């Protein structure tokens with residue numbers, strides 16, 4: 476029901492926020508080894524006005540608030556891209572029950588806007604390498620429960636993020652360091668994997 480959906484997405488975003496806030500140094504270090512070292516700070520800033528979990532809102536309002544926080548507080552590529560992802564998730568969930576079907580459409584839309592804005596393809600060593608497998612997993616789980624769908628998305632995104640360590644960047648600042656980024660997981664892909672892991676944990680209760 477609606478109250479359960481509100482609680483799930485509120486917990487989802489709260490878990491994601493906690494995870495990122497607790498890993499700012501780790502994310503910055505990854506971006507330093509394969510980029511310009513501002514990713515952790517950018518994510519932390521993007522979460523400055525993240526929704527307060529003590530007052531649960533609807534899924535659309537929760538994602539909308541998160542989007543606005545990224546767009547207003549975070550600079551850099553990832554501020555704009557995460558802002559766009561959460562904006563799409565807000566649009567796709569507005570006025571609809573939270574189902575695996577709705578989530579599949581939401582994440583497909585988020586992937587499309589990221590590709591439209593950033594022009595990255597699969598294998599370019601960006602967040603797309605976690606977001607695209609998550610979208611595919613959700614497509615394959617349209618008839619399932621929200622918890623099962625998010626578990627599948629989390630698994631796919633984690634494997635996608637892990638695979639970025641073997642890719643050479645062709646987009647973003649990491650492309651400037653070329654093969655030096657080998658064996659380093661792309662921080663944007665890792666953050667996307669954490670987003671779906673948080674969703675799976677929240678939906679599992």
Ligand code: ADP
Nearest residue numbers: 514551552553593595601602646647648663664
């Ligand atoms: P920058 O310092 O390059 O402005 P951030 O450090 O804020 O960017 O974000 C870096 C992350 O953004 C990367 O780890 C990658 O996942 C993602 N990223 C960078 N460029 C793109 C792009 N063109 N398309 C999709 N994701 C991108």
Ligand code: MG
Nearest residue numbers: 510511513514
């Ligand atoms: Mg950076």
Ligand code: MG
Nearest residue numbers: 511513551648
């Ligand atoms: Mg930068």
